[in-house]
Amino acid sequence: MTKLATARAHTNIALIKYWGKENVALNIPTTSSLSLTLDQFYTTTSVEFTDSSKDELILNGISTDSTRVSKFLDLFRQQEGNFSKILVRSENHVPTAAGLASSASSFSALTGAMFNLLELPNDVQEMSRMARKGSGSASRSIFGNFAVWNKGEDDQSSYAESFYDEDINLTMIVAEISSSMKKMSSTKGMQLAQTAPTYGAWVEKAAHQLEEMKAAIRAKDIEKIGLIAQDNALGMHEQNRNSIEPFDYFTVQTRRVIDFAKQCYESGLLAFVTIDAGPNVKIITDRASETELLNKFKVNFPEIPFEVAHAGEGLRYV
Numbered sequence: 169m170t171k172l173a174t175a176r177a178h179t180n181i182a183l184i185k186y187w188g189k190e191n192v193a194l195n196i197p198t199t200s201s202l203s204l205t206l207d208q209f210y211t212t213t214s215v216e217f218t219d220s221s222k223d224e225l226i227l228n229g230i231s232t233d234s235t236r237v238s239k240f241l242d243l244f245r246q247q248e249g250n251f252s253k254i255l256v257r258s259e260n261h262v263p264t265a266a267g268l269a270s271s272a273s274s275f276s277a278l279t280g281a282m283f284n285l286l287e288l289p290n291d292v293q294e295m296s297r298m299a300r301k302g303s304g305s306a307s308r309s310i311f312g313n314f315a316v317w318n319k320g321e322d323d324q325s326s327y328a329e330s331f332y333d334e335d336i337n338l339t340m341i342v343a344e345i346s347s348s349m350k351k352m353s354s355t356k357g358m359q360l361a362q363t364a365p366t367y368g369a370w371v372e373k374a375a376h377q378l379e380e381m382k383a384a385i386r387a388k389d390i391e392k393i394g395l396i397a398q399d400n401a402l403g404m405h406e407q408n409r410n411s412i413e414p415f416d417y418f419t420v421q422t423r424r425v426i427d428f429a430k431q432c433y434e435s436g437l438l439a440f441v442t443i444d445a446g447p448n449v450k451i452i453t454d455r456a457s458e459t460e461l462l463n464k465f466k467v468n469f470p471e472i473p474f475e476v477a478h479a480g481e482g483l484r485y486v
């Protein structure tokens with residue numbers, strides 16, 4: 169019987185962002201980052217050896233271009249010695265309309281499945297390092313709840329680890345704003361952002377924000393977490409607008425949702441935002457406020473689907 173190895177990983181949302189590379193080939197970042205892994209969105213990936221002449225990728229049942237996956241599998245070949253081609257079957261439980269980044273859960277699940285198939289030691293640090301080379305944010309999805317990716321300075325020293333594993337009642341409400349805008353890849357986006365004259369200051373500030381964020385999480389202080397995350401994320405998007413080729417992931421809807429969150433906060437509700445390389449907004453709040461806040465958003469934005477997420481688990485074999 170052919171061996172089949174299957175792993176599942178959840179997506180994560182950074183509260184302190186990774187937005188810039190010191191080393192593009194190795195995905196060594198300019199900043200350390202900190203994320204929450206979410207329960208709602210995940211990828212399940214199976215791998216097996218195949219006699220085919222090339223690596224194959226079947227994504228949600230559809231044969232898909234495997235170039236990026238194959239390049240990633242070659243890293244295992246370089247490390248472990250050559251092996252035959254791999255058939256990758258991946259199911260993405262991430263709403264497609266949401267345009268949520270699935271690369272974090274995808275490369276984390278693929279890493280886990282390959283470690284299992286190749287019978288490599290179950291070493292999460294090694295897995296995180298490997299997942300990082302597939303997609304930087306995937307380094308954090310190996311872990312559940314809060315994870316910190318310490319930037320490091322080379323391949324060996326750049327990996328994520330579990331930061332805090334208690335439930336702090338944090339909620340993320342994802343506003344699934346779909347967009348017809350042409351998407352700028354995160355790699356290209358980062359490259360441009362790094363040309364902004366203000367980029368160095370954002371990086372420097374992020375280092376302080378990371379320490380403040382760690383303290384706020386330990387103190388289970390959702391308001392502080394939200395304020396820091398919001399400032400860090402809005403700062404990230406400022407760099408895009410300040411780059412030599414200014415661009416913006418925000419749409420009109422993105423801005424409306426951000427403004428409404430601010431209005432809710434001013435009226436006394438816990439409501440903060442974070443935004444990644446796309447138009448969607450993740451609204452940060454706590455369990456006690458989530459229903460009231462969700463209802464307000466639904467009334468104001470009847471056309472936008474919302475999804476409520478909490479802390480999720482790390483990589484699992486299934």
Ligand code: PMV
Binds near residue numbers: 187
């Ligand atoms: O892992 P990538 O290359 O898709 O980059 C992710 C970048 C952000 O999602 C915008 C921020 C982050 O830290 O996840």
